[in-house]
Amino acid sequence: MAAVMIGVDPHKASHTAVVIGAAEEPLGELRVRACAAQAERLLAWAAAWPERTWAVEGAGGTGHLLAQQLLAAGERVLDVQPKLGARVRLLDAGDTNKNDPNDARSAAVAALRSAGVREVRPDDHAVVLKTWSKRYRDLGRTRTQVVCRLHAVLCDLVPGGLGRPIYASHAARILEQITPPDAVAAARCELAADFLEDLRRIDAQLRETRKKLATAVQAAGTCLTGLFGVGPVIAAAVIGDVRDVSRFPGRDHFAAYNGTAPIEVSSGPHKIYRLSRRGNRRLNHAIHMAAITQIHHRHRRGRAYYDKKLAEGKTPKEALRALKRQISNAIFACLQADARRAAARAQGPGGQQGNDSVASAAGLHPRHRLFGQATPGPGHHPTTAAGGPAPGPAHARGMGWPFPGRCHPAAGAAAGPGGAPAAQRGRTTWRCGKTAATLGREEGQG
Numbered sequence: 001m002a003a004v005m006i007g008v009d010p011h012k013a014s015h016t017a018v019v020i021g022a023a024e025e026p027l028g029e030l031r032v033r034a035c036a037a038q039a040e041r042l043l044a045w046a047a048a049w050p051e052r053t054w055a056v057e058g059a060g061g062t063g064h065l066l067a068q069q070l071l072a073a074g075e076r077v078l079d080v081q082p083k084l085g086a087r088v089r090l091l092d093a094g095d096t097n098k099n100d101p102n103d104a105r106s107a108a109v110a111a112l113r114s115a116g117v118r119e120v121r122p123d124d125h126a127v128v129l130k131t132w133s134k135r136y137r138d139l140g141r142t143r144t145q146v147v148c149r150l151h152a153v154l155c156d157l158v159p160g161g162l163g164r165p166i167y168a169s170h171a172a173r174i175l176e177q178i179t180p181p182d183a184v185a186a187a188r189c190e191l192a193a194d195f196l197e198d199l200r201r202i203d204a205q206l207r208e209t210r211k212k213l214a215t216a217v218q219a220a221g222t223c224l225t226g227l228f229g230v231g232p233v234i235a236a237a238v239i240g241d242v243r244d245v246s247r248f249p250g251r252d253h254f255a256a257y258n259g260t261a262p263i264e265v266s267s268g269p270h271k272i273y274r275l276s277r278r279g280n281r282r283l284n285h286a287i288h289m290a291a292i293t294q295i296h297h298r299h300r301r302g303r304a305y306y307d308k309k310l311a312e313g314k315t316p317k318e319a320l321r322a323l324k325r326q327i328s329n330a331i332f333a334c335l336q337a338d339a340r341r342a343a344a345r346a347q348g349p350g351g352q353q354g355n356d357s358v359a360s361a362a363g364l365h366p367r368h369r370l371f372g373q374a375t376p377g378p379g380h381h382p383t384t385a386a387g388g389p390a391p392g393p394a395h396a397r398g399m400g401w402p403f404p405g406r407c408h409p410a411a412g413a414a415a416g417p418g419g420a421p422a423a424q425r426g427r428t429t430w431r432c433g434k435t436a437a438t439l440g441r442e443e444g445q446g
Contacts, residue, residue, distance in 0.1 A: 005053050058080075
């Protein structure tokens, strides 16, 4: 049997599969209802082609469950982005109607001809971080809606409303001081009280979700929290969206993925670079929050770098973009270090953990470290913030400038208030007395 590609267009109620050969000729088509036996029916139908590969459109979205079921059955599954399948359908010279069979065939053609299609991986701990990160983001949006509605009601009761930001305790004190003169004002006070209860409930949910995020990030054993301005929320967003850092050949590709690298719009001898609106906007927002946090702390090297760019004649937005690019490089180095440690643990005994830190790549002096040092908590080997793949002048020019780090969320209990230097295996680390509950005030959360 010849090797075939089976494209799947998933939906909430049904899934359409189309199988094509090497010449892109259709060999079969099946539509199954989305149910508990969906994977079994697809596998029984595809048994006629033993050498097969599945191409699921949007395997990270609507097709996530089906892709994971096929993967658990031992199948090879590829994730085709919907935009890639739409481009194939647009450039197709034949039937270009928008329907499920054509969408499934376009996904199969895209997976067959495109070299950038990724394989689907089984769900791991990064999916846990992504799940709680999405929950935290949704709660934040809901809180913003409730605060805006509460402020709109208070503007009808108090001249000028409330100052920003609005907290539940402040709004409660304002409501206690209001004596409604008529039925209209009484109704507005009652509505404001309901919004106030919603705000307190959402704040409690945000605190609980943040605790779960901090626990999940600590279990991941990442050194991302050693970067100043990166706490559990930002670290979870980065790891959840990136997952496998090995899919990026270098830090430039990672910067293009998160939107911190400018895009070229040149023509002929004119070379022009503009702000990129592409890439993963959630990851770009996480980097933006880390950059804003560094700028707000004048004693940090991030602010010094920002001021340096301003002195060179750049606008505040241009200086912020330059700082975001440096943070992107440091995050990429930390993710690479995490991947090396995970690979070392997977190899079993015989390897020495901790030799992938920046100390082995850029020397032991603290000034060679990226954005400061990552101080892990009890439960995994102490390591520093990661360096680049290899030492050398290029590494020193691009990423070797120091940013004093911040402690890991679980490092406070080991050091006590104020912090104390400690030597571990020939490396110098710094510990401070901060806990996970205080990290939110340094992340620049809206």
